[in-house]
Amino acid sequence: MSTALLVGLPTAAVSAGLYGIAPLVQARAAREEETSSGGLGLGLLAHLVLRPLWLLGLAVEAGSFLLEVAALSVAPVALVAPVMALDMIVFTLLAQRVLGERISRNGWLGVASMVAGIGLLAYAFARRAEVGTSASTDVLLAFLVLGLMFALFCAFLANVAARRGGIAATALGFGAAAGVCYAIATLATRQIGLAVHERREGQSTLVDLLTTPTPYLLVLFSVLALGLQQRGLQGRAAVIAFPVTSGVSAFLPVTLGVTLFDEPAPDGPQRVAFIIALTMVAAGIVALGRDRMAANRSVDEAEDVTTEGAVSEDATAVDPGTSATAALPASAAPPRGPAAFPRSNDLHATNRGK
Numbered sequence: 281m282s283t284a285l286l287v288g289l290p291t292a293a294v295s296a297g298l299y300g301i302a303p304l305v306q307a308r309a310a311r312e313e314e315t316s317s318g319g320l321g322l323g324l325l326a327h328l329v330l331r332p333l334w335l336l337g338l339a340v341e342a343g344s345f346l347l348e349v350a351a352l353s354v355a356p357v358a359l360v361a362p363v364m365a366l367d368m369i370v371f372t373l374l375a376q377r378v379l380g381e382r383i384s385r386n387g388w389l390g391v392a393s394m395v396a397g398i399g400l401l402a403y404a405f406a407r408r409a410e411v412g413t414s415a416s417t418d419v420l421l422a423f424l425v426l427g428l429m430f431a432l433f434c435a436f437l438a439n440v441a442a443r444r445g446g447i448a449a450t451a452l453g454f455g456a457a458a459g460v461c462y463a464i465a466t467l468a469t470r471q472i473g474l475a476v477h478e479r480r481e482g483q484s485t486l487v488d489l490l491t492t493p494t495p496y497l498l499v500l501f502s503v504l505a506l507g508l509q510q511r512g513l514q515g516r517a518a519v520i521a522f523p524v525t526s527g528v529s530a531f532l533p534v535t536l537g538v539t540l541f542d543e544p545a546p547d548g549p550q551r552v553a554f555i556i557a558l559t560m561v562a563a564g565i566v567a568l569g570r571d572r573m574a575a576n577r578s579v580d581e582a583e584d585v586t587t588e589g590a591v592s593e594d595a596t597a598v599d600p601g602t603s604a605t606a607a608l609p610a611s612a613a614p615p616r617g618p619a620a621f622p623r624s625n626d627l628h629a630t631n632r633g634k
Contacts, residue, residue: 284409285402288355292363293398295347298340300370305337345469352473353480356412357537358545358554359405361466362561363398365530368523368568384574390567397560404546404554412543414474415467419540420493424500427464431457431504435511452524454508459528461505466533468498470541523569527562534558 328334351360369391376383383391415423438453471494489495509525537543546554 282406282409284355284359284405284411288351288360288409289363289402291347292351292355292360293366295344295351296364296366297370298344298347299364300367301374302337302340302344303371304374305333305340348466348469349473349476352411352470353476354411354473355409356405356543357466357470357541358534358543359401359409361530361533361537362401362558364466365526365561365565366394366398368526368565369394372568372572384571386567386574387571390564390571392564393560393567394564397557397564400553400557400560404550404557407550408544408546410544411474411477412537412541414471415541417492420468420471420497423464423467424493424497427460427501428504430460431508434460435508454511455524456528458505458508459525460532461501461508462525462529463532463536465498465501465505466529467536468494468501470533470537472498523565523572526569527565530565531558531562 348360348364351363372383372387372391434453434457436453438450438457441449441453471492472489475489475494538545545551
């Protein structure tokens with residue numbers, strides 16, 4: 281069995297597990313901040329770095345990142361990136377245990393599909409699992425320009441949708457923007473992993489990375505992704521953006537790895553297994569996303585019932601000819617959103633600083 285499977289696969293799985301834990305910690309800190317009025321979430325990020333709880337989550341992410349570098353130094357990104365989507369499973373199972381949430385049949389089917397897909401992925405790379413070549417400076421600069429343009433455009437649309445109350449459009453915008461940023465950060469992480477691999481071979485030193493766009497690309501898109509992700513954690517769109525972010529961040533690196541970076545795709549029966557594995561992982565992401573969306577809707581319904589009950593009780597204390605809403609002062613009007621009903625489902629978003 282190759283080093284990619286013996287070392288890279290389990291290392292990536294542990295990294296994904298830690299990435300699944302970090303959002304539970306960081307989201308609690310994010311929800312203690314006032315809701316952001318817009319932007320990329322960088323102002324929110326500046327407040328969060330002063331919170332010890334959020335910094336603890338960031339430390340967990342830092343450990344995850346180091347493990348991801350180690351995995352990418354011995355295994356191709358086409359193998360590692362889909363494995364990183366396992367953070368969704370870890371997060372969902374922790375939410376069930378820690379927050380007392382239930383996972384539907386669709387959710388369990390999604391978990392099973394993803395686990396089976398990763399197993400099939402291991403079979404697909406059992407014979408060939410080369411790490412490929414490093415990206416050129418021109419390619420990295422192209423990622424910088426295109427990635428920034430796409431992320432800023434999606435964030436702009438998401439903020440417009442948020443002001444208009446469009447939950448689905450907000451989720452799609454923030455999810456796609458964060459997903460692309462995480463994907464580009466993953467490719468920068470891949471560059472560092474390849475540098476570690478070359479250092480083992482005595483071909484270069486890690487200091488040489490400082491003369492390339494790699495570390496700066498990693499820092500820029502990691503910070504941008506964190507800001508966008510924390511921005512999404514504050515609103516109702518978090519659980520809907522979850523599968524969008526995970527899907528984009530998992531599959532964009534795979535596509536680029538086999539097309540631009542000369543990572544050999546499996547051939548013969550292994551290629552069929554590779555395609556089926558990716559399909560199963562994608563189906564699992566969608567199923568888990570639908571499960572979280574259903575959980576979010578059930579909490580919304582509970583919130584509406586609670587609010588209607590409060591209004592009915594107040595209505596009995598006013599003159600029958602006066603409406604309950606009119607009798608309530610503005611400051612006593614039933615609040616809406618996360619401030620009215622703190623919901624654990626708002627935590628359901630990945631927060632991978634890859």
